[in-house]
Each structure stands twice: as structure tokens, then as C-alpha cells.
Amino acid sequence: MSRWRPPRPKSSPYITAEGYQRLEQELKQLWDRRKDVTAALAAAAAEGDRSENAEYIYRKKELRSIDWRINFLQKRLPKLNIVSQAPDNQQQVFFSAWVTLEKEDGSEVCYRIVGADELDNGKNYISLDSPLARALLKKTIDDEVVIKTPLTQSSYYIVAIDYKSPNTG
Secondary structure (H helix, E strand, O other): OOOOOOOOOOOOOEEEHHHHHHHHHHHHHHHHHHHHHHHHHHHHHOOOOOOOOHHHHHHHHHHHHHHHHHHHHHHHHHHOEEEOOOOOOOOEOOOOOEEEEEOOOOOEEEEEEEOHHHOEHHHOEEEOOOHHHHHHOOOEOOOEEEEEOOOOEEEEEEEEEEOOOOOOO
16 A cells, blocks of 8 residues: 555635735744744753653654745745735625625525635635635625535525624724
């Protein structure tokens, strides 16, 4: 049995201005954190026998993780396209829209369509690459959106479209 897996599909290169700033801030914090970890690693290495030195092993793993994320961000940031203004037609769903949907049971949920690099379930941000976001694109208020998965089928109605956060008005 082979361990080969096909490469993951590339995610959309779009990001909001806020999302781009968050990634830049994360990169800066990672560089600062890397200095601290490197100093702690040097101190752990100076203690001698590295094979049984838990602090040394932990710091090596932490440094490897930080370096991986820094490398990823340094490659990803230049490839991103920042979308900073709302589209001309604000009656349709496009990137960065806040979309309020009515579920089949009558309850409402509000999602924001963002780039794959700024997902946040706590804020109800969904990826432009997700099936729901793809189904929502170019739809207008009162349109029905049907999402089919292998096990279920969900239906939503678009209640509102806004390009400003509903929390800030």
C-alpha cells in the first residue's frame, strides 16, 4: 500500500485587507518568538547530554514548527491578492460579503466569505473555496441555495447581503 496522496487543490489567492494585516502581524510575532526559542534551545543544549534532555527536544520541535510556519507565510504572503473594496453591485454575493441565510427550520445564520488563509469558525468566516460559499457567489436576496453532500441536502434562503460587518453597522 502506497502512502502517496494527490496534492491538495490550491486555495484561492484572495484575502481581505484585515486578514492580510493579521498574517503580517503573525509573521512578525513568529520572528520575535523564534529569538526566544533559539535562546532557550542554546541554554538547553549547554546542559550536556542532549539525548535525554527533554527541554532540548521540546525546543527543537518548537523551533521546527515556528520555522515551518515562517517559511509558509513568507511564500504565501506575496502570492495573495488583497481585496480591499466592495464590488460595484452590492446586491449580489461576492468575496468579503456578509450573507445572512435562513435555514429550513426558520433560524438565521450570518457568514462572511473570506479567503482560505483567514478562516475563523468563531466569527462565522467561511472560505471562498467551501461548497456553501461557491453556491452563494453571484446570488441575490431571496435566492434559494441548495447544498448537497453525500449524506444530506441543505437548503437556505438569502435574507441579507452586506459588505460591512453587521456588528459595526
